[in-house]
Each structure stands twice: as C-alpha cells, then as structure tokens.
Amino acid sequence: MGGQIYSHSLAAIVPEFWKEAPLERPIVEKRIWFLTKDSKVSLSHKNPAFGAPPFNSFTVLRAKFDKWFVQKAVQKGAFYIPETLVEDVIREGKGKIIGVKTGRTQGELFAPVVVAADGVNSLLSKNASLHAEISPQNVALAVKEIIAMPKERIQDLFDLSGDQGLTIEIMGEITRGMVGVGFIYTNLTTVSVGLGCILSDWVNYKISPYDLIEEMKNHPVVKPLLSGGKIREYLAHLIPEGGYNAIPPLYADGLLVVGDAAMMVNGLHQEGSNLAMTSGRLAAETIIEAHKSGDFSAGRLSRYKKLLEESYVMKDLKKYRNSYPYLEGNRQLFTIYPQIINDAATEIIRVDGVPKLVKQAKIISATFKKRNLWGLAKDAFSAWRAFR
Amino acid sequence: MNLEDKLFLDRYVVDEIPHLRIINLDKCAICKKQQCLYTCPAQCYKLEEGRVVVSYEGCLECGTCRIICDEYKNIEWKYPRGGFGICYKYG
Ligand SMILES: Cc1cc2nc3c(=O)[nH]c(=O)nc-3n(C[C@H](O)[C@H](O)[C@H](O)COP(=O)(O)OP(=O)(O)OC[C@H]3O[C@@H](n4cnc5c(N)ncnc54)[C@H](O)[C@@H]3O)c2cc1C
Ligand code: SF4
Ligand code: SF4
Numbered sequence: 176m177g178g179q180i181y182s183h184s185l186a187a188i189v190p191e192f193w194k195e196a197p198l199e200r201p202i203v204e205k206r207i208w209f210l211t212k213d214s215k216v217s218l219s220h221k222n223p224a225f226g227a228p229p230f231n232s233f234t235v236l237r238a239k240f241d242k243w244f245v246q247k248a249v250q251k252g253a254f255y256i257p258e259t260l261v262e263d264v265i266r267e268g269k270g271k272i273i274g275v276k277t278g279r280t281q282g283e284l285f286a287p288v289v290v291a292a293d294g295v296n297s298l299l300s301k302n303a304s305l306h307a308e309i310s311p312q313n314v315a316l317a318v319k320e321i322i323a324m325p326k327e328r329i330q331d332l333f334d335l336s337g338d339q340g341l342t343i344e345i346m347g348e349i350t351r352g353m354v355g356v357g358f359i360y361t362n363l364t365t366v367s368v369g370l371g372c373i374l375s376d377w378v379n380y381k382i383s384p385y386d387l388i389e390e391m392k393n394h395p396v397v398k399p400l401l402s403g404g405k406i407r408e409y410l411a412h413l414i415p416e417g418g419y420n421a422i423p424p425l426y427a428d429g430l431l432v433v434g435d436a437a438m439m440v441n442g443l444h445q446e447g448s449n450l451a452m453t454s455g456r457l458a459a460e461t462i463i464e465a466h467k468s469g470d471f472s473a474g475r476l477s478r479y480k481k482l483l484e485e486s487y488v489m490k491d492l493k494k495y496r497n498s499y500p501y502l503e504g505n506r507q508l509f510t511i512y513p514q515i516i517n518d519a520a521t522e523i524i525r526v527d528g529v530p531k532l533v534k535q536a537k538i539i540s541a542t543f544k545k546r547n548l549w550g551l552a553k554d555a556f557s558a559w560r561a562f563r
Numbered sequence: 564m565n566l567e568d569k570l571f572l573d574r575y576v577v578d579e580i581p582h583l584r585i586i587n588l589d590k591c592a593i594c595k596k597q598q599c600l601y602t603c604p605a606q607c608y609k610l611e612e613g614r615v616v617v618s619y620e621g622c623l624e625c626g627t628c629r630i631i632c633d634e635y636k637n638i639e640w641k642y643p644r645g646g647f648g649i650c651y652k653y654g
Contacts, residue, residue, distance in 0.1 A: 176654050237654030258646035278645045296626040298642075309630055316627050318604050320569070321653040365653065377602050378631050384604040385566040408653045409569035411604035411625040 176319065176412040177237055177448050178360040178367055179342060182230040184449035188456055189247055191228075197243050199234040199362035200340025201226050208396070209513035210347035215396045216516045226339050234340050234360050234367070236321075264289060264303045264430070271428030271472070272303060287471045288462050290431045292455060295413045297436035305432060306423035311375035312503070313417030315355060315442065318384040319369030320392075322404035326364050332400050333361055344445070345370075347513030349391045353380055354502050354509060357391050358445075359400065365407065366400075368392060371414055373503065384411065416442040419496035425483070426476040431458045441491050443498055450488050457482040501561035505554060511545045518542075566606055570621050578647035583607070583619040583628070584639040591615040594635055599628045623649050 179202060185192050193201075204221035225231040249255050260278040265285070267273050274285035291299040295314065300306060324332075333341055345357035355372025370391055377384065392401055415421075415438045422438045425431065433439070434451030441450065461479040465471050483489045502508065519538045529537075546554070585591060597615060599608040605621045608628065617628075617638075629640035642648065 176651065238651050239654075241654070260642055260645040296629075308633070308636075311631055311633060314630060316602070316604065316625065374602075374627065374630060377627075378596065378598045381598075381601055383601045383606075385569070385606065406564055406569060406572060408572055408651060409566075409623075410573075410651060410654070411623040411627070413626050413630075 176317075176410050178234055178358065179232045179445065179448070180235050180240070180452075181232045181446070181449040184452040184456075186229060188452060193228065193230060193233070195243075197235070197239040199236060200335075200338055201230050202232045202234060202342055203339045204335075204341035206341060206343040208343060208345045208347075209516050210345055210349055210394065210396060211514050211517045212348050213395050214517045214521065216513075216520050221341075234342070234362050236362060236365075261293065261299060264299060272430045275299070287469075288429055288431060288465065288476070290433055290455070290458050290462075291436045292433050292451075293436050295415045295435040297432070300423060300430075300432050300436055303427060303430055305427060305430075309415065309417065309421075311378060312373060312499075313415065313421045313438070314374050315371040315414040315416045316374045316377055316384060317369055317371030317412055317414055318388050319367055319410045319412075320388065320406050321362075321365050321367055321408040321410070322401055323365045323407050324401075324404045328403065329361055329364070329366060335361065338363065342445075345391075345397075346509060349387070349394055349397075350509055351380065351382060351387070352506055352510050353377065353382065354499075354506065357397075359397070366404065368397075368401065369410075373416065373499075374413070414442065414447065415440050416499060418442070418499055419489075419492040422492070425480050426473055428473045428476075429471050431461065431476055431479055433458050439488060439492065441495060443495055444491075446491075450492075453486060453488055454483060457486065457488075495561075497561040501557060505557065507546060507550075507554065515542050515545055570605055573623070574650045574652055575620065576647050576650060577620050578643045580644065581617075581619040582641045582643040582648070583617050583622060585615060585617055586637050586639055587635075588614060590635040590637045594637070596634075598631050599638070602631050603628050619643075 203223060203226040204219060206217055206219040209216045245255055261275045262278055263276045264272045265274040265276055265283060272289050274283060275289055276283050291297055293299045335341060340361040343359040349357045349370060350372050353372040353376035355370060357370035360367040369388060391397060415435050417438050423432065425437055433454040435447060437454065439450040439454055440447040458479055461476060464478060465475050518541055522534050522538050604625060605623045607622050608615055608617050624642060629638050632638045
C-alpha cells in the first residue's frame with residue numbers, strides 16, 4: 176500500500192515507464208496544511224514542469240501498479256510464483272541461507288542468494304535472526320480510504336487541469352497531538368485519504384484508527400473536498416519509520432534485505448517506494464557481481480551496503496536520523512504551532528480598524544502566551560540540529 | 564460509514580485456518596492496557612464476557628497487534644496461507 180511513486184528511481188529500472196505503467200496522475204502540486212479545529216493555513220508549491228517528461232512523481236494504485244511491475248520482471252526472465260507464502264528460510268546446517276520454504280507442497284526453493292523484500296513485517300529477516308521485533312516507537316500505523324468521485328469533480332475540487340494531480344499533507348488538529356500526518360492524494364477517479372501516526376502514540380493516547388479517520392474526514396476543511404464521494408476500500412498498513420538508527424543488518428551469508436524490510440523509509444518526505452526500488456536495484460547489481468565469482472558470502476554481499484551508502488538512500492536516512500526522536504520530543508509542532516500560525520494569519524487578514532502595529536504586537540504576545548521566547552528559540556535550535 | 568460497513572467493502576478470501584492466535588488467555592486477563600482492543604484498525608479483538616477474543620476473518624494483515632502486544636508478546640501472528648486473506652482491489 177502506498178500513494179506516490181517517484182520517476183527518478185523507477186526510470187532507473189524501467190526507462191520511460193510512463194509510456195506503459197498503470198499510473199494515476201502526475202503530481203504537479205504539493206500542499207501542506209496546518210489545521211486547527213476549524214481553520215487552515217496552506218502552503219503550496221506548483222510547477223508545471225513536474226507534469227511533463229521526465230516527471231517527478233505519480234500517484235498509483237498499488238494493486239494495479241504491482242501487477243504491471245511484476246510482469247516487467249517476468250519479461251526479463253524472472254519466474255513468478257503467485258499466491259505463495261514464504262514461511263521460513265532454509266539454511267545449510269546452522270550456517271548460510273540457501274533458499275526458502277514456501278507453503279506449497281514440496282515447496283522448497285533453493286538459490287545462491289535470497290532477497291528479503293517482504294515489507295515492513297518482514298518475518299523472513301526475523302526468521303533469519305537479523306533482527307528482533309520492531310518496537311512500537313519505530314513504526315507508524317496508517318489507515319486509508321479510497322473514495323471514488325467523477326474525474327471532473329476531482330479536477331474542479333482540487334483545481335487541477337486535465338489529468339494532473341496533487342498531494343496534500345496535513346498537520347495539526349487531526350492527529351489530536353499524536354506524532355503523525357494526514358494525507359489526501361488525487362488519483363484519476365478516486366482520492367486516497369488517510370492518516371498515519373507513530374504506533375506507540377495510538378497505544379498511549381488510546382485512540383482508535385477507525386475513529387480518527389472518520390474525524391479527519393469530517394473536519395470542516397476536509398469534508399467539502401470529499402462530499403459526494405463513495406468509499407470503495409478501507410486499508411491499514413504499517414510504515415517503518417525508525418530511520419537510520421533502526422536499520423537492521425542488511426546482509427548475511429546468502430541473504431540481502433531491501434526496502435521496508437530494511438527500514439528504508441524517509442518518513443518526513445513520504446518516501447519509501449523509491450528507497451525500496453533503489454535498494455532492490457543495488458541488491459541486484461551486487462548479486463550479478465557475486466555470480467561472477469560464485470561467492471555469496473556475507474563478505475562478498477557487503478558490497479550492497481557500500482553501494483547503498485554511496486547512494487541517496489543511506490545519505491538521506493543518515494541526514495534525518497535524529498528527526499523522529501526530535502518530533503516525539505517536540506509535540507508542540509503538532510499542536511501549538513498550527514494554532515499559532517492560524518491565529519496569526521487570521522489576525523493579519525481580518526480588517527477591523529485595528530492598526531497593523533497593534534496587530535503585530537497582539538500576534539507576538541499571543542504567540543508568547545502559547546510558547547515563551549525560550550521555548551521558541553529552543554524549538555528553532557533543536558529543529559536546526561535534527562534536520563541540518 | 565461505520566467500520567463494519569467499510570470492512571464489508573474489502574475483499575477477503577477467508578481461510579478456514581486462523582492465522583492469528585492469542586497464546587495465553589490468562590495473560591490477557593492481567594494485561595492492564597489491553598491495547599489490542601482499540602488499536603487494531605479492523606477491531607478484530609473484542610471483549611466477550613470479559614475475555615479478549617480475536618476473530619481473524621476481518622484482519623487487514625497490518626501487523627499492529629503483534630507489535631503493540633509488547634509486554635506479554637501474547638499474539639501468534641502469521642500471514643494467511645497463500646491465496647487467502649485480504650485482497651486489496653485498489654491498494
Ligand atoms: C498509507 C501509506 C502511504 C504511503 N505513501 C507513500 C508515498 O507516497 N511515496 C512513497 O514512496 N512511499 C509511500 N509509502 C511507503 C511505501 O508504500 C513502501 O515504502 C514501499 O511499498 C516498500 O516497498 P517494499 O517492496 O519494500 O514492501 P511492500 O510494498 O510492503 O511489499 C512487500 C510484499 O511482500 C509480500 N510478502 C510479505 N511477506 C511475505 C511472505 N512471507 N511470503 C510472500 N510474500 C510476502 C507482501 O504481500 C507485499 O506484497 C506509503 C506507505 C503507506 C502505508
Ligand atoms: S495486548 Fe496482548 S496481552 Fe494484552 S489483552 Fe491484547 S492480546 Fe492480551
Ligand atoms: S494484523 Fe492488523 S488488522 Fe489484523 S488483527 Fe492485527 S491489528 Fe488487526
């Protein structure tokens with residue numbers, strides 16, 4: 176489950192994929208909303224260049240997209256076995272991994288290398304003892320709905336021309352103080368709406384995901400955008416957000432771990448599918464190299480980690496390694512700040528005969544009431560430290 | 564729309580073998596938070612006559628329950644067998 180895929184990483188695998196892949200809309204605009212109970216401040220960037228080759232990103236519906244992607248691998252000679260559960264890894268003695276055991280009768284498959292690409296729950300890498308269970312702080316739970324609407328209505332409501340699309344990220348009131356964001360993505364004839372918050376927050380705040388998504392859809396700013404739509408599907412999925420500090424070992428004798436299974440998500444930028452695609456590609460390059468010498472030992476496969484470190488994957492994950500502890504320790508970003516920004520905007524825009532200088536003073540004093548100067552300075556400094 | 568109606572929109576191929584199991588009911592009885600009851604996005608965990616019961620049929624296979632039951636590690640969690648379980652039409 177996911178929303179956007181990125182041109183850069185997919186084109187490195189399937190050049191000019193936009194000519195054949197089942198895509199929804201090229202994303203030409205991104206909006207970020209800061210919401211209070213009833214108001215919003217919106218930040219947006221739109222660039223028509225994102226709507227022409229080589230594009231920047233597209234919304235996709237993964238059920239359709241994944242089918243196409245698998246067929247691309249099959250065309251290149253991959254042997255695809257659908258509807259089959261991998262239950263465990265097979266080891267030679269207690270040592271190297273030499274295959275997997277599937278749920279089919281006589282379902283043992285042997286290979287010089289196994290790539291664990293089994294997503295966030297990755298029972299495979301746990302069975303291979305690469306890591307223990309993920310902690311609830313290191314993963315977000317997202318719920319989402321697919322809501323059908325006529326194409327023209329989507330274009331009108333979201334101010335889009337033709338088949339172009341946008342994404343909206345939402346911070347503030349809708350997560351009730353939990354660390355997380357809401358999102359709205361436009362597809363061709365559906366919109367994807369939902370929110371994701373750190374799993375430990377759902378537990379500690381005692382909030383149920385199905386309640387909160389209803390609340391979000393009924394927020395006075397969100398509701399008009401969905402009116403008349405028909406719910407088609409309700410989904411739930413985890414997002415590994417532990418970042419750089421939570422990345423498990425990435426290789427062992429006969430095994431490589433890629434994508435979500437390896438915690439490769441840049442949560443701040445809603446990136447995960449691109450890291451999954453790129454890590455998959457680098458794993459493949461490593462394996463092709465290893466085939467030349469017939470050596471699939473951990474030492475040989477460690478090249479995969481090196482390639483990742485040279486790429487944007489590890490560089491980005493490393494850059495943002497302190498962002499999650501920061502967000503968890505600075506919940507005011509999800510509560511007080513959206514309120515401050517909205518109050519300030521309201522004050523500036525309202526024409527009521529109050530001189531602007533007085534308004535300015537009012538905004539500043541209202542801000543300090545919510546967060547004192549020391550708090551603001553601390554926030555600015557720790558934000559700079561976490562994101563620099 | 565309530566949760567039950569939403570889950571009704573989802574497509575499942577229900578396996579006759581459950582893929583979720585509470586390992587030891589006594590532990591649920593002493594579990595203070597009983598967080599499975601309110602965090603599961605499909606409300607698969609419910610109280611029946613004061614006891615926690617799980618119904619696997621509506622499971623969205625997200626993995627939440629397995630991870631949040633971290634104090635007692637009381638949930639045996641697998642994916643359904645190949646060909647069974649939730650089958651998203653859109654994704
Ligand atoms: C709500 C939401 C929104 C998102 N939005 C974005 C976005 O806008 N942009 C972005 O880049 N990323 C986004 N992501 C993240 C993105 O979806 C993931 O990072 C990406 O899908 C990871 O790819 P993957 O191949 O590693 O894992 P997955 O896509 O999870 O694929 C793993 C596959 O393995 C299968 N599998 C698992 N275990 C077994 C087993 N034992 N046997 C057989 N098969 C198995 C699963 O069924 C699944 O098909 C989003 C995620 C969520 C939940
Ligand atoms: S969280 Fe775990 S131990 Fe507690 S009630 Fe639920 S299943 Fe039982
Ligand atoms: S995996 Fe997710 S949907 Fe299934 S029972 Fe556990 S929490 Fe509920």
